[in-house]
Amino acid sequence: MITRWLRESVVASVLLLIARIYLGWKWLDAGWHKITGGFDASGFLKNAIAKPPVDSATKEAIYPRFVSFLEHFALPNAKLFNFLIPWGEFLVGLGLILGTFTVVAAFFGMLMNFMFLLAGTVSSNPWLIIFSILILLGSSNSGRFGGDYFVLPYLRKVFKIKRGSDSDTARGRA
Template sequence: MMKFLRENVYAAVLLTLLRLYVGWQWLDAGFHKLKDGFDAAGFLKGAIANPVVDRGTNELIYPTFTKFLEHAALPNVKIINIVIPLGETLVGLGLIVGGLTAAAAFFGLLMNFMFLFAGTVSTNPWLIMLGGIVMIAGAGAGRFGLDYFLLPFLRKHLRFHRKGGGGTVPPVQPLPTHTAH
Protein backbone atom coordinates (compact mmCIF):
# COMPACT_ATOMS: atom_id res chain seq x y z
CA MET A 1 0.00 0.00 0.00
CA MET A 2 2.81 2.43 0.87
CA LYS A 3 4.56 1.75 -2.41
CA PHE A 4 1.28 2.37 -4.24
CA LEU A 5 0.73 5.72 -2.47
CA ARG A 6 4.29 6.89 -3.06
CA GLU A 7 4.99 5.65 -6.58
CA ASN A 8 1.78 5.09 -8.56
CA VAL A 9 0.78 7.89 -10.95
CA TYR A 10 -2.95 7.26 -10.43
CA ALA A 11 -2.49 7.46 -6.68
CA ALA A 12 -0.57 10.71 -7.20
CA VAL A 13 -3.53 12.18 -9.09
CA LEU A 14 -5.97 11.17 -6.32
CA LEU A 15 -3.57 12.42 -3.65
CA THR A 16 -3.25 15.73 -5.48
CA LEU A 17 -7.03 16.19 -5.38
CA LEU A 18 -7.09 15.20 -1.71
CA ARG A 19 -4.15 17.52 -0.96
CA LEU A 20 -5.91 20.42 -2.70
CA TYR A 21 -9.11 19.82 -0.73
CA VAL A 22 -7.36 19.62 2.65
CA GLY A 23 -5.15 22.57 1.73
CA TRP A 24 -8.16 24.68 0.83
CA GLN A 25 -9.79 23.86 4.18
CA TRP A 26 -6.70 25.09 6.04
CA LEU A 27 -6.11 28.12 3.82
CA ASP A 28 -9.73 29.22 4.10
CA ALA A 29 -9.74 28.90 7.90
CA GLY A 30 -6.42 30.71 8.31
CA PHE A 31 -7.09 33.46 5.78
CA HIS A 32 -10.39 34.42 7.41
CA LYS A 33 -8.70 34.65 10.79
CA LEU A 34 -5.92 36.81 9.35
CA LYS A 35 -8.36 39.05 7.45
CA ASP A 36 -11.12 39.38 10.06
CA GLY A 37 -8.97 39.26 13.18
CA PHE A 38 -8.67 36.42 15.62
CA ASP A 39 -8.75 36.25 19.39
CA ALA A 40 -8.26 32.85 20.98
CA ALA A 41 -8.73 34.13 24.55
CA GLY A 42 -12.41 33.13 24.78
CA PHE A 43 -11.75 29.70 23.28
CA LEU A 44 -8.81 29.10 25.63
CA LYS A 45 -10.80 30.21 28.69
CA GLY A 46 -13.65 27.92 27.66
CA ALA A 47 -11.31 24.97 27.11
CA ILE A 48 -9.78 25.54 30.55
CA ALA A 49 -13.16 25.99 32.28
CA ASN A 50 -14.74 22.99 30.51
CA PRO A 51 -11.94 20.50 29.86
CA VAL A 52 -12.51 17.11 28.27
CA VAL A 53 -13.50 14.72 31.07
CA ASP A 54 -14.32 11.04 31.37
CA ARG A 55 -18.11 10.85 31.79
CA GLY A 56 -17.91 7.87 34.11
CA THR A 57 -15.25 9.12 36.54
CA ASN A 58 -15.40 12.87 35.85
CA GLU A 59 -11.57 12.88 35.65
CA LEU A 60 -9.67 15.01 33.16
CA ILE A 61 -8.68 13.04 30.08
CA TYR A 62 -5.92 15.47 29.05
CA PRO A 63 -4.80 17.10 32.31
CA THR A 64 -1.37 18.03 30.97
CA PHE A 65 -2.87 19.75 27.94
CA THR A 66 -5.32 21.65 30.15
CA LYS A 67 -2.40 22.85 32.29
CA PHE A 68 -0.55 23.86 29.11
CA LEU A 69 -3.54 25.95 28.02
CA GLU A 70 -3.85 27.54 31.47
CA HIS A 71 -0.19 28.26 32.17
CA ALA A 72 1.38 28.70 28.71
CA ALA A 73 -1.20 29.39 26.00
CA LEU A 74 -3.57 31.77 27.80
CA PRO A 75 -0.83 33.99 29.29
CA ASN A 76 0.67 34.20 25.78
CA VAL A 77 -2.61 34.59 23.90
CA LYS A 78 -1.21 37.46 21.80
CA ILE A 79 1.32 35.06 20.32
CA ILE A 80 -1.33 32.34 19.89
CA ASN A 81 -3.51 34.89 18.05
CA ILE A 82 -0.74 35.19 15.45
CA VAL A 83 0.55 31.62 15.37
CA ILE A 84 -2.80 29.88 14.78
CA PRO A 85 -3.99 31.89 11.74
CA LEU A 86 -0.49 32.05 10.28
CA GLY A 87 0.02 28.32 10.83
CA GLU A 88 -3.33 27.43 9.26
CA THR A 89 -2.58 29.65 6.27
CA LEU A 90 0.92 28.22 5.77
CA VAL A 91 -0.32 24.64 6.07
CA GLY A 92 -2.97 25.42 3.46
CA LEU A 93 -0.47 27.04 1.10
CA GLY A 94 2.01 24.19 1.52
CA LEU A 95 -0.65 21.63 0.68
CA ILE A 96 -2.12 23.57 -2.22
CA VAL A 97 1.21 24.20 -3.96
CA GLY A 98 2.53 20.78 -2.96
CA GLY A 99 5.62 22.24 -1.31
CA LEU A 100 7.01 20.34 1.68
CA THR A 101 3.74 18.45 1.56
CA ALA A 102 4.46 15.89 4.28
CA ALA A 103 5.66 18.62 6.67
CA ALA A 104 2.58 20.75 5.95
CA ALA A 105 0.31 17.75 6.55
CA PHE A 106 2.17 16.96 9.79
CA PHE A 107 1.69 20.47 11.17
CA GLY A 108 -1.95 20.40 10.10
CA LEU A 109 -2.39 17.14 12.01
CA LEU A 110 -0.66 18.66 15.02
CA MET A 111 -3.12 21.56 15.06
CA ASN A 112 -6.08 19.19 14.56
CA PHE A 113 -5.02 17.13 17.56
CA MET A 114 -4.53 20.27 19.69
CA PHE A 115 -8.03 21.43 18.81
CA LEU A 116 -9.41 17.99 19.73
CA PHE A 117 -7.52 17.97 23.04
CA ALA A 118 -9.17 21.31 23.79
CA GLY A 119 -12.59 19.72 23.23
CA THR A 120 -13.45 20.95 19.74
CA VAL A 121 -14.60 18.17 17.43
CA SER A 122 -15.87 20.11 14.37
CA THR A 123 -14.12 18.90 11.18
CA ASN A 124 -10.96 17.84 13.02
CA PRO A 125 -11.48 14.04 12.82
CA TRP A 126 -12.20 14.32 9.09
CA LEU A 127 -9.12 16.48 8.49
CA ILE A 128 -7.00 14.12 10.63
CA MET A 129 -8.00 11.18 8.46
CA LEU A 130 -7.43 12.99 5.17
CA GLY A 131 -4.29 14.79 6.33
CA GLY A 132 -2.91 11.51 7.66
CA ILE A 133 -3.27 9.93 4.22
CA VAL A 134 -1.46 12.90 2.66
CA MET A 135 1.34 12.73 5.24
CA ILE A 136 1.78 8.97 4.90
CA ALA A 137 1.99 9.31 1.13
CA GLY A 138 4.83 11.80 1.59
CA ALA A 139 6.46 12.82 -1.67
CA GLY A 140 3.80 10.92 -3.63
CA ALA A 141 1.23 13.48 -2.51
CA GLY A 142 3.44 16.31 -3.79
CA ARG A 143 4.37 14.60 -7.04
CA PHE A 144 2.20 17.04 -9.02
CA GLY A 145 3.34 20.06 -7.11
CA LEU A 146 6.36 22.01 -5.98
CA ASP A 147 7.82 18.93 -4.24
CA TYR A 148 8.61 17.46 -7.67
CA PHE A 149 11.33 20.11 -8.00
CA LEU A 150 11.93 21.06 -4.36
CA LEU A 151 12.69 17.65 -2.83
CA PRO A 152 15.46 16.68 -5.29
CA PHE A 153 16.98 20.15 -4.87
CA LEU A 154 16.94 19.84 -1.08
CA ARG A 155 18.35 16.30 -1.21
CA LYS A 156 21.20 17.48 -3.41
CA HIS A 157 22.08 20.62 -1.47
CA LEU A 158 21.55 19.50 2.11
CA ARG A 159 23.81 16.44 2.01
CA PHE A 160 27.23 16.39 3.56
CA HIS A 161 29.85 14.79 1.33
CA ARG A 162 33.20 13.31 2.23
CA LYS A 163 35.78 12.41 -0.36
CA GLY A 164 34.40 9.28 -1.93
CA GLY A 165 31.82 9.04 0.86
CA GLY A 166 28.78 9.83 -1.25
CA GLY A 167 26.23 11.37 1.08
CA THR A 168 27.42 10.36 4.51
CA VAL A 169 27.67 12.77 7.39
CA PRO A 170 31.28 13.67 8.18
CA PRO A 171 32.59 12.42 11.52
CA VAL A 172 32.69 14.77 14.48
CA GLN A 173 36.15 16.29 14.87
CA PRO A 174 37.62 16.32 18.37
CA LEU A 175 38.04 19.69 20.01
CA PRO A 176 41.61 21.01 19.97
CA THR A 177 43.44 20.69 23.26
CA HIS A 178 45.51 23.54 24.60
CA THR A 179 48.59 23.03 26.64
CA ALA A 180 50.00 25.57 29.04
CA HIS A 181 53.43 26.96 28.15
Protein backbone atom coordinates (compact mmCIF):
# COMPACT_ATOMS: atom_id res chain seq x y z
CA MET A 1 0.00 0.00 0.00
CA ILE A 2 2.77 2.47 0.89
CA THR A 3 4.65 1.54 -2.27
CA ARG A 4 1.59 2.22 -4.40
CA TRP A 5 1.15 5.60 -2.69
CA LEU A 6 4.82 6.46 -3.25
CA ARG A 7 4.53 5.53 -6.94
CA GLU A 8 1.23 7.23 -7.74
CA SER A 9 0.48 10.10 -5.37
CA VAL A 10 1.20 13.71 -6.28
CA VAL A 11 1.74 14.44 -2.58
CA ALA A 12 4.32 11.62 -2.47
CA SER A 13 6.06 13.06 -5.53
CA VAL A 14 6.38 16.42 -3.74
CA LEU A 15 7.81 14.73 -0.63
CA LEU A 16 10.14 12.68 -2.84
CA LEU A 17 11.20 15.91 -4.55
CA ILE A 18 12.25 17.33 -1.17
CA ALA A 19 14.10 14.11 -0.28
CA ARG A 20 15.66 14.04 -3.75
CA ILE A 21 16.96 17.59 -3.53
CA TYR A 22 18.35 17.05 -0.03
CA LEU A 23 20.05 13.80 -1.01
CA GLY A 24 21.24 15.28 -4.31
CA TRP A 25 22.77 18.27 -2.57
CA LYS A 26 24.66 16.01 -0.16
CA TRP A 27 26.14 14.03 -3.06
CA LEU A 28 26.79 17.04 -5.30
CA ASP A 29 28.53 18.94 -2.50
CA ALA A 30 30.69 15.96 -1.49
CA GLY A 31 31.68 15.29 -5.09
CA TRP A 32 32.43 18.95 -5.88
CA HIS A 33 34.72 19.30 -2.85
CA LYS A 34 36.60 16.20 -3.94
CA ILE A 35 36.85 17.35 -7.58
CA THR A 36 38.15 20.82 -6.67
CA GLY A 37 40.13 19.84 -3.58
CA GLY A 38 42.59 17.28 -4.95
CA PHE A 39 40.99 14.04 -3.72
CA ASP A 40 43.19 11.00 -3.07
CA ALA A 41 41.48 7.75 -2.06
CA SER A 42 44.67 5.84 -1.25
CA GLY A 43 44.78 6.95 2.42
CA PHE A 44 41.18 5.90 2.97
CA LEU A 45 41.78 2.59 1.19
CA LYS A 46 44.91 1.83 3.24
CA ASN A 47 43.05 2.59 6.46
CA ALA A 48 40.05 0.47 5.42
CA ILE A 49 42.42 -2.45 4.73
CA ALA A 50 44.44 -1.97 7.93
CA LYS A 51 41.41 -1.45 10.21
CA PRO A 52 38.40 -3.24 8.75
CA PRO A 53 35.20 -3.71 10.74
CA VAL A 54 35.77 -6.72 12.99
CA ASP A 55 33.57 -9.13 14.91
CA SER A 56 34.00 -8.24 18.58
CA ALA A 57 33.97 -11.91 19.66
CA THR A 58 36.37 -13.39 17.10
CA LYS A 59 38.37 -10.25 16.22
CA GLU A 60 38.13 -11.30 12.54
CA ALA A 61 37.11 -9.04 9.68
CA ILE A 62 33.36 -9.09 9.11
CA TYR A 63 33.72 -8.56 5.35
CA PRO A 64 36.97 -10.34 4.40
CA ARG A 65 36.10 -10.49 0.68
CA PHE A 66 35.51 -6.76 0.57
CA VAL A 67 38.83 -6.15 2.34
CA SER A 68 40.46 -8.42 -0.23
CA PHE A 69 38.80 -6.43 -3.03
CA LEU A 70 40.15 -3.21 -1.54
CA GLU A 71 43.64 -4.64 -1.10
CA HIS A 72 44.01 -6.40 -4.43
CA PHE A 73 41.97 -4.23 -6.78
CA ALA A 74 41.01 -0.84 -5.36
CA LEU A 75 44.35 0.13 -3.81
CA PRO A 76 46.46 -0.85 -6.86
CA ASN A 77 44.00 1.13 -9.00
CA ALA A 78 43.69 4.10 -6.65
CA LYS A 79 44.06 6.55 -9.56
CA LEU A 80 40.92 5.06 -11.12
CA PHE A 81 39.04 5.46 -7.84
CA ASN A 82 40.40 9.01 -7.47
CA PHE A 83 38.43 9.75 -10.64
CA LEU A 84 35.36 7.54 -10.12
CA ILE A 85 34.46 8.53 -6.58
CA PRO A 86 34.37 12.34 -6.95
CA TRP A 87 32.72 12.30 -10.37
CA GLY A 88 30.33 9.52 -9.32
CA GLU A 89 29.26 11.53 -6.27
CA PHE A 90 28.90 14.69 -8.33
CA LEU A 91 26.86 13.02 -11.10
CA VAL A 92 24.61 11.19 -8.63
CA GLY A 93 23.90 14.54 -6.97
CA LEU A 94 23.27 16.25 -10.29
CA GLY A 95 20.90 13.51 -11.42
CA LEU A 96 18.95 13.67 -8.17
CA ILE A 97 18.70 17.46 -8.11
CA LEU A 98 17.66 17.69 -11.76
CA GLY A 99 15.36 14.68 -11.39
CA THR A 100 16.85 13.07 -14.48
CA PHE A 101 17.48 9.32 -14.31
CA THR A 102 16.45 9.69 -10.69
CA VAL A 103 16.16 6.00 -9.88
CA VAL A 104 19.51 5.23 -11.50
CA ALA A 105 21.18 8.05 -9.58
CA ALA A 106 19.62 6.92 -6.28
CA PHE A 107 20.71 3.33 -6.94
CA PHE A 108 24.35 4.27 -7.60
CA GLY A 109 24.36 6.65 -4.64
CA MET A 110 23.09 3.87 -2.42
CA LEU A 111 25.73 1.52 -3.87
CA MET A 112 28.44 4.02 -2.91
CA ASN A 113 26.92 4.38 0.58
CA PHE A 114 27.08 0.62 1.05
CA MET A 115 30.72 0.54 -0.12
CA PHE A 116 31.60 3.18 2.46
CA LEU A 117 29.74 1.19 5.13
CA LEU A 118 31.54 -2.02 4.19
CA ALA A 119 34.83 -0.14 4.53
CA GLY A 120 33.87 0.77 8.10
CA THR A 121 32.74 4.38 7.67
CA VAL A 122 29.32 4.93 9.22
CA SER A 123 28.98 8.75 9.10
CA SER A 124 25.71 9.79 7.42
CA ASN A 125 25.60 6.75 5.12
CA PRO A 126 22.68 4.92 6.82
CA TRP A 127 20.59 8.09 6.76
CA LEU A 128 21.34 8.64 3.07
CA ILE A 129 20.47 4.99 2.32
CA ILE A 130 17.02 5.50 3.87
CA PHE A 131 16.36 8.45 1.54
CA SER A 132 17.64 6.41 -1.42
CA ILE A 133 15.31 3.52 -0.59
CA LEU A 134 12.33 5.90 -0.55
CA ILE A 135 13.35 7.33 -3.92
CA LEU A 136 13.78 3.82 -5.35
CA LEU A 137 10.37 2.77 -4.01
CA GLY A 138 8.83 5.86 -5.58
CA SER A 139 10.14 4.74 -8.97
CA SER A 140 9.32 7.19 -11.76
CA ASN A 141 7.14 9.27 -9.40
CA SER A 142 10.39 10.35 -7.71
CA GLY A 143 11.30 12.31 -10.84
CA ARG A 144 7.79 13.54 -11.69
CA PHE A 145 8.85 17.11 -10.93
CA GLY A 146 12.13 16.96 -12.78
CA GLY A 147 13.78 15.88 -15.99
CA ASP A 148 12.28 12.38 -15.79
CA TYR A 149 8.91 13.92 -16.67
CA PHE A 150 10.32 14.57 -20.17
CA VAL A 151 13.06 11.95 -20.47
CA LEU A 152 11.19 8.77 -19.46
CA PRO A 153 8.28 9.11 -21.95
CA TYR A 154 10.82 9.84 -24.70
CA LEU A 155 12.87 6.74 -23.80
CA ARG A 156 9.70 4.61 -23.64
CA LYS A 157 8.79 5.80 -27.12
CA VAL A 158 12.26 5.29 -28.58
CA PHE A 159 12.70 1.82 -27.10
CA LYS A 160 8.98 0.91 -27.48
CA ILE A 161 8.58 0.12 -23.78
CA LYS A 162 5.05 -0.17 -22.46
CA ARG A 163 4.48 1.61 -19.19
CA GLY A 164 3.43 -0.41 -16.16
CA SER A 165 1.93 -3.85 -15.86
CA ASP A 166 -1.30 -5.43 -17.07
CA SER A 167 -3.05 -4.04 -13.99
CA ASP A 168 -2.03 -0.53 -15.10
CA THR A 169 -3.47 -1.20 -18.54
CA ALA A 170 -6.71 -2.43 -16.99
CA ARG A 171 -6.98 0.87 -15.05
CA GLY A 172 -6.43 2.88 -18.26
CA ARG A 173 -2.86 4.01 -17.53
CA ALA A 174 -1.04 2.45 -20.49
